[in-house]
Amino acid sequence: MIVSTLSTEAVTTAELAPATFEPLLDTVEIAVLAPGADPAWTLSEVPGGLRMLRVEAPGSPVEIRLSAPLGDTAGYWHPKAGWSRTLVADWEGRSRVSLIDGLAAGCLYDYSGATLLAFAAADPVPEAALRFGVSEENDTHVVHLELPPSTTPHRILFVPRSPSVARAMRLLRGWYEKQTPAVMPVPEAARLPLYCTWYAFNQQVDATAVEQQAALAADMGFGTLILDDGWQRFGSGRGYAGVGDWLPDPDKFPCFATHVARVRQLGLRYMAWVAPLLLGPRADCYEQWASYAPALAKVPGAHVLDPRSPEVRSHVVRLCVRLVRDYGLDGLKVDFLDEAMAYAGDGRGDVGQALTLLLTELRTALLAERSDLLLELRQPYVGPGMAAFGNMLRSFDCPADSTANRVRTIDTALLAVGGVVHSDPLLWDTTAPAATAARQLIGALHSVPQVSVRLDALPEDHAEAVRFWLAQWRRLRPQLLDGTVEPGRPDDLYTLVQAGADGVNVVSVFSDRTVPVQPAVHRETVLINATAENRLVLEVQDEGAQVEAEIRDPSGRIIEQTRITLTPGLHNLPVPNMGLALIRKTA
Known part of the structure; x- marks a missing residue:
């Protein structure tokens, strides 16, 4: 794909200097520009299921352009997204980052929550500028990274298509953890x-x-x-x-x-x-x-x-x-x-x-x-x-x-x-x-x-x-801080958050919706009702189980204790607004 330039002060990315795009990963394409240099790039697999893009253009500033088909795109998340986590036009999406102000990272995802493009700078210290959004002229979503001159290769991590934004970010986080041997010790008091x-x-x-x-x-x-x-x-x-x-x-x-x-x-x-x-x-x-x-x-x-x-x-x-x-x-x-x-x-x-x-x-x-x-x-x-x-x-x-x-x-x-x-x-x-x-x-x-x-x-x-x-x-x-957390799509504002570890699953519910549970899999399920209703509608997604249910009000007072059988399908569970239910498997 070739894009054309219409002005030196480009309003949209389609008006920028032309560049030839090549396949990068999944459906993402890449073009690399470096004024006064002949940039070279490679993509290789690194531990953890990630890909590492290396761009060499010694002494020259670099612009990396990424483009992905719109498909069923729902939103674009980045560390400085704030409340803007749906799709914006490429004449609007701007961000400048540094060590103390965000990170050159982003994630494009569809309505199922699966990622279409997930990336992060492997070296988060240098200042960088990003431009992103929907290209109205090309019917694509673009991300442009402007990086300063460097004597070493620019490195960008990519995550292949992932079932959720959180899973993609976990893979990136795991890479950073292994590459940061001098993480500051975390005393118990910090937790x-x-x-x-x-x-x-x-x-x-x-x-x-x-x-x-x-x-x-x-x-x-x-x-x-x-x-x-x-x-x-x-x-x-x-x-x-x-x-x-x-x-x-x-x-x-x-x-x-x-x-x-x-x-x-x-x-x-x-x-x-x-x-x-x-x-x-x-x-x-x-x-x-x-x-x-x-x-x-x-x-x-x-x-x-x-x-x-x-x-x-x-x-x-x-x-x-x-x-x-x-x-x-x-x-x-x-x-x-x-x-x-x-x-x-x-x-x-x-x-x-x-x-x-x-x-x-x-x-x-x-x-x-x-x-x-x-x-x-x-x-x-x-x-x-x-x-x-x-x-x-x-x-x-x-x-x-x-x-x-x-x-x-x-x-x-x-x-x-x-x-x-x-x-x-x-x-x-x-x-x-x-x-x-x-x-x-x-x-x-x-x-x-x-x-x-x-x-x-x-x-x-x-x-x-x-x-x-x-x-x-x-x-x-152990579940809330150290467990596996799946919060859903960023544009949904994380209205159903699951955090699990050691057979215990904590489900925080912030909107009126069905709540997936697996009572046969988890020895304990903690359901937190932060909705406006005084009940939760559970969807049992495994073979079900006999459980003890303990219901508490917002101040923690027990208002009901009962034994119930949760069979596959939907169940209405009375839980007060801002209260919780403890579901423990008995058989």
Whole structure:
């Protein structure tokens, strides 16, 4: 296939310079362009059932064009998709990625959920630009990758046609795991429910209030506490004009180290929020570092330190080590690293490579200080390239939005390597019914739940709901975090999620639909009803079995225990909205 060019400022991919396409894999075709060079490419099989594309064009930027027939295409997912996960026109689909901002990866899939094209950059550090979407002129779906000059071959992984997006991503994730020997260790505390102060207090935190919440959190089943924004000097007003010194506000925390020690004595690990690349004009150190921070941050009031400077990297490492050492912290919540993208594309060096140097130095220094260090990173800097640098990978901010938390945590988990995925802290109206609290907890079940409400303000039924769902989450952690997860199509927003391991299958249901179960195969099936109905319609897909059914309400109270025979076909099971059913095989 030959495409023609109509203008130098191409609106659609059909208007770009002509290129000759060749067969690549399944129904996907490829064309490779490199100005001033004669590019060569090969495709070979690599362990794990994947294919590796290698493109050589030394010293020249490279454009890789992929094209696939539309067929029965339903959507296109990529790590920065957000809510746009159906099909867009190629004049609309754009993405720029780097180590700290997504990954050059994508997956085209059809209405059955099967993949038509699944790929990911094997080397996720360099900055890259992507263009994608439906070519209206050619009736195809295209993906164009623009890669910077390299002295080594560009490597892109491809997955042959797969029955689901999740399965394709598992194969890619498995490859990254084997190729990343220095994954940051994941302490047990990173895999425990976490209490965060942000939505509960915003910046109005102090030692007394935090210690009160910590005592309640320890009793309710939390394992770690994060002190978020507001602990530092000038930490008020929702702006960042005062950041940079990273010293405790003496009015809020007269002796920060003593306060941290008191919380840790309750049995909780203690982490603090820091945004080490932000620099505000009110900080004492502003004059010293202003020349290293010429770009304004997107967040209000601050500039961004340029990590390409060795002096900046040393400064960031020193300040983070000082926080951990001086105050006895168990770890850090490192925020706003993606603000460094303000320097991307300015011709003065690759930001992703600079961040790799910074994070490598930071990891080495912090692990020397604490071998069990906790380090939280946040979307969009949670891709495979960050596996060596963080062990807690958090969903992007979505206050009170259980749907966004579900979608974002599952999106992150599709390509998460090493670290464990965390939800954005859960927030809900404490005057609403207990089902409201349960809804938020259920939305975060397939990740480590973080909670941020004032625990002392919870009505008793809300507190019961928190205790119950955290206890269920701990019991089902082998399935929810470590099991095989099949969430369905991305454009369906993961409204039926299955997670299984060790003969236990957890099925979370978020829309009114038939729920596939195999009671003869699984010794226990956990059905979570997050729909608007007070029942689930089961479709028994194996020979069936005699089971014990235990039904619980949103706060965990048992409302029915019975023995039933599940035969092949459809069954109506009364399960309250935001409740669950435990189905255990008896014969």
